[in-house]
Every structure is written in C-alpha cells, then in structure tokens.
Amino acid sequence: MMNNQPQIRRERMNEKTGTEIYEAYLCPIIRAAIKALPIDFKRDLEEIRLRINRPLMVYGGNKDYFLASDGRLLRNSQGAIMVTRKDIDLSIQFISNYSFYSVEEEIKRGYITIAGGHRIGLSGKVLYDGKSIRTMKDFNGLNFRIAREKKGAAKAVMPYLYHKGKFLNTLIVSPPQCGKTTLLRDIILNVSNGNASNGILGLKVGVVDERSELAASCNGIPQLDLGIRTDILDSCPKAEGMMILIRAMSPNVIATDEIGREEDSYAISEALLAGIKLITTVHGTSLEDIYGKKVIGDLVKNKVFERMIILSNKNDIGTIESIIDVNTKVNLIGTPIRNKVVN
C-alpha cells in the first residue's frame, strides 16, 4: 500500500504552467485572482496586501489597486475581494508549511522568507514578555513582497574595488531605499565568481546575513545568487557570525549588511588581523556624515576602509554619487553613475 503512494512533491513551483512560486502560498481565492492578473502588471507586481476585513490590494508600478476575484484591477474598492480571517489563517498555514513552530524565530522578527526569496511581512497581536517579543498571534495583515533578482548592479563599480588584482576593504554609504543591499549583493556575486577575462580571481566570501536580506535563505538554502565561492550564515548576529567565519570558513572576504554596533568593531579588528578583507554598508549620505558615527566613524578614521561607495536617489534610485579613495579622499569617478539596473 505504502509503495503505491505517489511520490511526495517538494517543489511548490509548477514549472510547466509557469506559475509563480509565491502564488502557492496564497489562499485559493486570492491565488486565483493573482493568477488572473494582466501579464504586464504582474511583471511589475511588487506587493500583495491582505488586511483582515479590508479589500485585497496589489501594488506595482508606483500605484496601488484593489483586486477583483477575476483578476481585474480596480480603482475603488467596490467589487474587490474582501479578505477574511480564514484567508489570512490559511495563507499563514501555507507560508509556515503548516508548522508554526518551524518559523518561530521568523515570526518574532515579523517576516518570513519563502522559496524564490520573496518575503512576507506579518502583522497581528504581539505577545511581549517584558524584555523581548515572545511571539505574534491573531494575524491581521500579510504583505507579500515580491523579490526580483537584479544582476549587474555592481558592474560599473567593480574595477574601482581592486588594486593590482587585490580586493580592497569597501564601505557602501547610502540613505535608506537607495539600492544599498542590491549593490552589496551584486558585489559579493562578482567578488566570489571573479572575472576570468580581466584576470581577476574569484575569492572565498563569507556572508553574515543577519536579516536574511542578502541571500534570502529559505530553509537554509539561498534563494538569491551570491556566487560560487560564497558561504552564508543565515539569521546570525553580525559580530558572532564574523567570528564563526574567521574560525571556521577561512574566507578571503567577509561581507555583512549595516555594521554599527560596539561588538562589531571587535570582530572587524579580528578579521583584519587574520588578513581578511571586508565589505559592508552603513546608513549615511557622505564621508563627513560617517565621521560622526560611533563605531563606523572610528573605523573610517583609522583608514580601515580603502574604498567608499556613496549612493543616492537624486536622479534614479541607486545612483552612484561617488567612489572615494579613502586614503587620498579623491573621488575616482567624474560624474555620478546612473544605475538603471537597481530598482
């Protein structure tokens, strides 16, 4: 009898029909509506928003719409699907693979990454035990954020990050929402893979992905490409993660997102002692701005970083304003690079 059971399918993506992976995580009614969306809108789809007892909304191309059950986009809420408690609970079951306990930590952080690197934000009743969030229950809202991998964002900056074939410690400085993580991800990919035609060798890169944003790991498997020589510590605090990498994975380069806590600086000095190169990011707008910051300011003053990439969204999101040689404080690019690839 048991042998007659059909093989259990692990992949949720139906490759034959080209159904997007995230659709399988929606409750059936909403899944059908999303499936029926106009194709050109679906390409730009950024968010699917479920709010309890509110009309279903989708966001894409800088506009939001209500959604009818046949996939029509509506400007007002009449005729839109009303999201119910059952829709949200069922979607949560699919997202957590029917096992709340297996995504406990993710729920505490307020989001779950699913296959394909898509991220689902959660809101609901938070149970707080005085020191930290214990868990969340009675979910009232879900935000499906559709991830799109954009390769090529780092193409223009890569030549500036090497000196005589050696990778230089690099700091990316950027205000929020300027494509900092996308750029970092693509730099990691390039450093890890190397570039045979330019004689640049690939390096072993260790990534501490504290917020699962860089690799968007799902069950430990990176959903976004960080290169062939990359080791990823998922959901690991940065300082501890860097120490683990130094001890265990012998990386040439360590990459992390948003450094800035006291304990990070100790881990960084350990890494430098071990001869490991660094690439990291920080919130900010200019070199002067960074000097004022505690941990990272000291690192910059001590000339730990050799290159600094400053991003802005003045012209386009992800415009590279300048690439500074920190030792000489010279801007290496004449005019800002408009980086269309970064969204």
Next chain:
Amino acid sequence: MWLKLVVSAVIVVSSFQLGSIYAGTFTERKKLLGELIVALQMFETEISYNATPLPLLLEKIGNRSNSDVSKLLLRTAYSLQENGSNSFMEAWNLAISSEGETSGLYKEDLELLRLLGSNLGNSDGVNQVKYLRILMEEVKRNYNKAIEEENKNLKLYRHLGLLTGVTIVIILF
C-alpha cells in the same frame, strides 16, 4: 462415518478461526496504540530539536512502518503537499475519515487523533511539546485499557469459537 468426521473437523476449525480473528482485533488495537505512542514521541523530538515542518515529519514517521497509523500520516502528508487548499486540520480529518475508520482503532482513539490534528502545528515548539505530552498520557491510558481488554478477551473468544464449533457438531450429529 469419514464424511461426518471431516465435516465436524471443518466446522470446529473454522469456528475456532472465527473466534481467533475476532480476538485478534484486540491485539490489533493494542499494536496500533503502541505505534501511536512511538509516533508521538518522535513528533516531540523532531519538533523540539529540529523544528521539522509537518509535511516532512509526517512522511518521515509514516515511512517507518506499514501500519494503519503510518497510512494516516502518509495520506495527510501527501494531501498537504499535493493540493495546497486545505488547512492542516482539514487534511488530517479527511485522512482519519478514509484511513482511520477502517483501522482497528476505536472511536475514542480516533477522537484523540482528531484532537491531535486540531493542535499540531499551530503553536510554538514549547507549547507543542506540552500539548503532545498531555495527549500522550491520554493515548497511554487507552493503550493500557487495550492491553487489559486483550488479556481478558483473547482467550475468551478463542475458546468461545472452539466451543461453539464443538456445540454445533454435537447438535448436528
């Protein structure tokens, strides 16, 4: 004379067999409840240490044996991964309706299984373990009852079968 002897023997043997088969249902229930206890222990370990998601966990435990409990677990795992429109509880209850009703389990055992289905997967690891332990106590109680019933009834029904056969033979001839 020979014919009579052969017919008598057939009657006695087959009624003894009938008695044994009926008595066997008590053994079957005991065996299934024993398996359920082992399965619950595995649930506890896998959930608290590995946080294995339910579809994989059901498959893993279900593949260990060929009993009705395993069939129930595998059917649930299969329907969860296959259709993606039922909640866990719905899939579980459907599996109980199709696999459980024909098994050697009693109604009260199936009730416990339904209770398990309404709680599996919907809380954090610590609470899942607490819940599994409470349920385990209930299952153990049923298991002990099943052993008692087996001890009481196994011999009884076998002997009853044998004696019925002998009685029929005596009345006939």
